[in-house]
Amino acid sequence: MDRFVSTYTMRLDSKGRVSIPAPYRTVLAKDGTDLLYCHPSLAEPALDAGGSRLMAEIEALIDRYPPYSEAREELAAALYGTTETLKIDSEGRVVLTDSLKHHAAITDQVTFVGLGHKFRIWEPERFRTHLAEAREKVRQLRHALGSRAENEGSSIG
Amino acid sequence: MDRFVSTYTMRLDSKGRVSIPAPYRTVLAKDGTDLLYCHPSLAEPALDAGGSRLMAEIEALIDRYPPYSEAREELAAALYGTTETLKIDSEGRVVLTDSLKHHAAITDQVTFVGLGHKFRIWEPERFRTHLAEAREKVRQLRHALGSRAENEGSSIG
DNA sequence: CCTGAATCCATTGACGCCCATATCATCCCA
DNA sequence: TGGGATGATATGGGCGTCAATGGATTCAGG
Numbered sequence: 001m002d003r004f005v006s007t008y009t010m011r012l013d014s015k016g017r018v019s020i021p022a023p024y025r026t027v028l029a030k031d032g033t034d035l036l037y038c039h040p041s042l043a044e045p046a047l048d049a050g051g052s053r054l055m056a057e058i059e060a061l062i063d064r065y066p067p068y069s070e071a072r073e074e075l076a077a078a079l080y081g082t083t084e085t086l087k088i089d090s091e092g093r094v095v096l097t098d099s100l101k102h103h104a105a106i107t108d109q110v111t112f113v114g115l116g117h118k119f120r121i122w123e124p125e126r127f128r129t130h131l132a133e134a135r136e137k138v139r140q141l142r143h144a145l146g147s148r149a150e151n152e153g154s155s156i157g
Numbered sequence: 158m159d160r161f162v163s164t165y166t167m168r169l170d171s172k173g174r175v176s177i178p179a180p181y182r183t184v185l186a187k188d189g190t191d192l193l194y195c196h197p198s199l200a201e202p203a204l205d206a207g208g209s210r211l212m213a214e215i216e217a218l219i220d221r222y223p224p225y226s227e228a229r230e231e232l233a234a235a236l237y238g239t240t241e242t243l244k245i246d247s248e249g250r251v252v253l254t255d256s257l258k259h260h261a262a263i264t265d266q267v268t269f270v271g272l273g274h275k276f277r278i279w280e281p282e283r284f285r286t287h288l289a290e291a292r293e294k295v296r297q298l299r300h301a302l303g304s305r306a307e308n309e310g311s312s313i314g
Numbered sequence: 315c316c317t318g319a320a321t322c323c324a325t326t327g328a329c330g331c332c333c334a335t336a337t338c339a340t341c342c343c344a
Numbered sequence: 345t346g347g348g349a350t351g352a353t354a355t356g357g358g359c360g361t362c363a364a365t366g367g368a369t370t371c372a373g374g
Contacts, residue, residue: 011355015329019354037162062273065283071298073200077277081270081288084163085180090331091354099164115175146300168365172319176364247321248364 002027004050009124012108016101017093021112023052024119025092029052036094038121040085040103045126047096047104049086051063057117058083096121159184161207161271166281169265171260174250178269181229181276182249191252195278196240197260204253204261207275209244214274215240253278 008021020028020036026037031051038049048054048157049078058079065072086094096106104110109112111127122130165178177185177193185193185203188208195206195216205211215236222229243251253263261267261280268284279287 013355014357017355021282022353042292042299059273068199068218070200074294075298076272077270077288078291078295080160080162080272081164081277082292083271087330089329093355095329170364170366172366174365179363244320250364252319 002030003116004119005116006114007127008112010110010112012096012106012110017089018096018110019093020088021090022092024112024114025088033087036086036088037083037095038086038094038100039079040100041120042078044120044130045104045123046130047100047121048115048118049121053082054118061104094135159187160273161276162273163271165269165282167267167269169253169263171266172251174246175253175267176248176250177245179249181269181271182245185245191245193243193245194240195243195251195253195257196236197257199235201277202261202280203287204257204278205275206278211275212240271305279310 004024004027006023008024010021012018028051029051033052035047035051036053037051038047040046041048062072062075065075070074082099084097084100086096087092096110096119099108104121105126106121107121109124111122111124112120113127161181161184163180163294165181167175167178169175185208188210190208192208193206194208194211195204197203198205216223219229219232219236239256241254241257243253245251253267261278262283263278263280268279268281270279270284309313
């Protein structure tokens, strides 16, 4: 298992700590570090998080632009500048910074959503409404395509 | 960790001292010196700062122009000439010069913004507005990239 | 001497690290 | 097959260390 899949909802404790779901931890463990990179999602009121693969992705995007170019500086500001490096404690927990929590309107619970090479962190209620909307879009798209794939949970292995 | 990442906001004390965030200090420590190079940013009302890698970048930028060319002289003046060498005290603090503070409109607080090989120092309120603009541009850039289906992994957002 | 600067010390609060408890799933065995 | 044992996970809390900040003391130069 080397991808972030499925969703989990966790509580924040009185110190603001939240456990990273164990399956995600095993994926992160392959990085060899106990760091979690986390930045506000550009498109959603949520957070994107992951290990070194996420960081490498960001670096690759920035490195496409020459030093001192305007595009590079702004990419770097928007991505590097907003990316927090969170330390994972011995129990597999992290503490989100205030700015991260503020962006995603997180208070006492979070929902982890696997996106393959990274995962997204939502305030649970917001995720529910977001998911409902996304489902609706997919349903309409499927309708338009005349898909016969009624069975969305079709077996994998 | 060998890169400047994330943002931190710090206060200046009555003597004008400001603590460099500890994570940045560990990056700088690899230079082996207790010096910080700092110059007004070319494009922004902010300061660029870093260790020897920042100086190497400046050198490389200047060396792209032929000796004695006008562009080279001006770049050298704009970068070398305005670069201050600040001493980091035993508590990890520096004192910004008046001209540096003036360029960035810094009074009693600063925001450190990691840009990978260097970091930028902003007056906090100015940074907030700048970041909002930068994120908007990246969002649009992402739209342009996102419309191309072959763009495999760059799902920044 | 007097002023500004550099070095040293002191306080407070946050964070890292460790240990404790509970809930739950799995496994083993009678 | 039922029930207890086992282990892992999620969560709570205590405590020591370090970072950030403020203040004092020493030093250099005019």
